[in-house]
Amino acid sequence: MGDVVATEAELQRVTDAVQAHGLEQCAIHKHLLTHRPTLWWTHVRGVSTDPAALASAMRACLDATATPAPQAPDRTPPAGLDTAAIDAALNAKGVSEDGYRFSFARKETISDDNCVVPPAMGVTTSFTIRSLGNGHAAVSGDFVMTQARSRGSSRLCGTAASASSSCTITL
Numbered sequence: 161m162g163d164v165v166a167t168e169a170e171l172q173r174v175t176d177a178v179q180a181h182g183l184e185q186c187a188i189h190k191h192l193l194t195h196r197p198t199l200w201w202t203h204v205r206g207v208s209t210d211p212a213a214l215a216s217a218m219r220a221c222l223d224a225t226a227t228p229a230p231q232a233p234d235r236t237p238p239a240g241l242d243t244a245a246i247d248a249a250l251n252a253k254g255v256s257e258d259g260y261r262f263s264f265a266r267k268e269t270i271s272d273d274n275c276v277v278p279p280a281m282g283v284t285t286s287f288t289i290r291s292l293g294n295g296h297a298a299v300s301g302d303f304v305m306t307q308a309r310s311r312g313s314s315r316l317c318g319t320a321a322s323a324s325s326s327c328t329i330t331l
Contacts (some may be wrong), residue, residue, distance in 0.1 A: 161186070161205045161272075161282045164221045168198040178204055181217035191300065207273070212322035233257045240291030259290035266304055 166174045171188070178185045186203040188310050204221065237243065237256045246260060247253050254260040263286040265279035276284050287301020 161203065161277065162218070163282075164202045164204060164218075164225065165227070166200050166202060168200065170225045171200050171202070174202055174221055177217075177220040177224045178202065181220050182208075183205065183217050183221070194282070205272070207275070210297050238289075238291055240295075241289065241297060242292060246289060257288075258289040261288045262286060262301075268306075 164174050164178075175185060175188075183204045183206040188200055188202050190199065191201060192199075198276050198284045202221075204218075206217060208214050235256050238260050241260055243254060243256075245259055250262060252262055254262050263279070265284050270277045270283045276297070283304055285301070285303045285305075287299050289297055289299045291297055
């Protein structure tokens with residue numbers, strides 16, 4: 161499982177590449193309503209006995225976008241953030257990686273089509289806190305929850321959206 165982030169103009173080409181290469185498109189959604197350019201997240205899933213074929217399929221999806229080649233993350237400790245206070249508030253230690261990043265794995269064993277899905281395949285709650293300067297910070301990320309826990313989330317998303325941010329629930 162993974163995400164391909166595409167602009168609105170790229171989205172159909174990404175969808176075509178996903179389908180042409182036998183991948184599954186599990187969800188299409190926005191994380192923030194006011195992105196410029198307008199961005200869409202396409203969740204993809206593929207299973208094969210040939211890992212190189214999966215990599216080629218993902219390459220085709222990336223080639224449908226203007227996504228540049230990967231670069232080494234910025235591991236400089238984030239200026240303007242009291243990381244000790246953030247760690248204490250979350251009772252966890254963050255990692256300096258393009259901001260101050262956290263990842264929390266679910267305690268349940270997650271499976272898909274009777275295959276165990278390890279946390280590294282996107283079944284974690286993860287988010288990054290970044291300094292915006294002048295004493296301001298922003299957080300963006302994903303919360304993974306069971307269906308039973310998601311029932312009140314739409315109410316929370318409505319509150320978040322009214323505060324000029326966004327929230328997406330994909331069931």
